[in-house]
Amino acid sequence: MAEAAAPLTARALIDSAARRFRRARLYYGHGTDNAVDEAAFLVLHGLGLPPDAGDALLDQALTAEARAAAEHLVQARLTRRCPAAYLTHRMWFAGHEFYVDERVLVPRSPLAELIHQQFVPWLAPGAVKRVLDIGTGSGCIALACALAFPAAEVDATDLSADALAVATINRARHALESRVRLIEADLFPADGGRYDLIVSNPPYVPATRMTDLPEEYLQEPAMALVSGEEGFNCVDGILARAAEHLTDDGVLVVEVGEIAEAVDERYAHLPLTWLEFEHGGEGVFVISREDLLGATGK
Numbered sequence: 001m002a003e004a005a006a007p008l009t010a011r012a013l014i015d016s017a018a019r020r021f022r023r024a025r026l027y028y029g030h031g032t033d034n035a036v037d038e039a040a041f042l043v044l045h046g047l048g049l050p051p052d053a054g055d056a057l058l059d060q061a062l063t064a065e066a067r068a069a070a071e072h073l074v075q076a077r078l079t080r081r082c083p084a085a086y087l088t089h090r091m092w093f094a095g096h097e098f099y100v101d102e103r104v105l106v107p108r109s110p111l112a113e114l115i116h117q118q119f120v121p122w123l124a125p126g127a128v129k130r131v132l133d134i135g136t137g138s139g140c141i142a143l144a145c146a147l148a149f150p151a152a153e154v155d156a157t158d159l160s161a162d163a164l165a166v167a168t169i170n171r172a173r174h175a176l177e178s179r180v181r182l183i184e185a186d187l188f189p190a191d192g193g194r195y196d197l198i199v200s201n202p203p204y205v206p207a208t209r210m211t212d213l214p215e216e217y218l219q220e221p222a223m224a225l226v227s228g229e230e231g232f233n234c235v236d237g238i239l240a241r242a243a244e245h246l247t248d249d250g251v252l253v254v255e256v257g258e259i260a261e262a263v264d265e266r267y268a269h270l271p272l273t274w275l276e277f278e279h280g281g282e283g284v285f286v287i288s289r290e291d292l293l294g295a296t297g298k
C-alpha cells in the first residue's frame with residue numbers, strides 16, 4: 001500500500017513561499033525585510049493563525065481549505081507585487097493593529113519607537129494635553145499617540161479624503177472617537193489652536209526619485225510619498241508654521257527619511273536634533289518651539 005503523503009504544515013508552506021519570493025526577487029520594506037518573515041506574515045494570516053504561532057501550531061496538519069487560503073495570498077503577493085498588508089488589510093504599529101488598504105501608506109515609521117517612549121526626554125508625558133499629527137494616513141501615529149497619552153486630545157490632518165476614511169475605520173476600532181479629531185486640511189487645521197506636540201511623517205520623496213522606486217512602493221498613494229521636485233514641499237510648510245501652532249514648551253518631531261541630509265543643509269540655521277533609533281530607521285528630527293523662534297528671531 002502506498003505511504004500517505006506527509007501532511008502539509010504552516011512551516012512547510014512558509015518555506016515554500018519564501019523560496020518563491022526569493023526567486024521572484026520581491027521587494028520588502030513594508031513591515032518585514034526578508035522573504036521568510038514576509039512569507040510567515042502572509043501564510044499565518046491566510047491560515048488564521050497568530051503572527052507569533054509557536055512550534056505546535058507551525059507543525060500541525062492543515063486542512064485543504066486552510067492551505068488554499070494561504071496559497072491564494074502567496075500567489076497574489078507574487079503576481080500583484082503589492083505590499084503584503086494590502087492583501088491582509090492589517091499592520092501593526094507601536095504595538096497596535098491597524099486596518100490598511102491602498103488608500104494609505106503602509107505604517108512603518110520609526111516614530112513608533114518615540115511614541116512607545118512617550119517622546120521622553122523631549123517632552124514631560126504628564127504635560128502633553130494636545131497633539132497634532134500632520135499627514136495622518138491610516139491614523140496610526142495619531143491613534144498610537146492617543147493611546148500613549150490617555151489624557152490628551154489629538155488632532156490629525158490629511159489632504160486625502162480617502163486616507164481619512166481609513167483613519168476613521170481605525171479610530172472606531174480603537175474606540176477613540178471622543179479624543180481624536182480627523183480633519184481634512186493642508187498641513188495645519190484652521191481651528192487647531194496650540195499643541196504640546198506636533199508630529200509628522202509627511203511625504204518627502206523627491207518627484208525625480210519616483211521612477212527608481214520598487215513596484216511595491218508605486219502601489220502606495222503617490223500623494224503619501226511625493227512632495228515636490230526635491231521632496232521639501234511639506235517639510236517647508238511645516239517648519240514655516242509650526243511655531244505659531246506650538247505651546248511655549250511644545251516640540252515638533254518630523255520624519256524626513258532619505259532627504260535628512262538635504263533638510264539639514266537647507267535648514268542649517270535651525271538647531272535640528274537628529275534622532276537615533278534602537279529598532280532601525282533614521283531621518284527624524286526634533287526641534288522645540290523656542291529653538292524655532294530663536295532661529296527666526298521672532
Ligand SMILES: C[S@@+](CC[C@H](N)C(=O)[O-])C[C@H]1O[C@@H](n2cnc3c(N)ncnc32)[C@H](O)[C@@H]1O
Nearest residue numbers: 107135136137158159160186187201202203224
Ligand atoms: C508618508 S504618509 C504618512 C501616513 C501616516 N502618518 C504613516 O506614518 O503611516 C503622508 C500622508 O500625508 C498626506 N498628505 C500629503 N500632503 C499633505 C498636506 N499638504 N497636508 C496634509 N496631509 C498631506 C498624504 O495623503 C499621506 O496620507
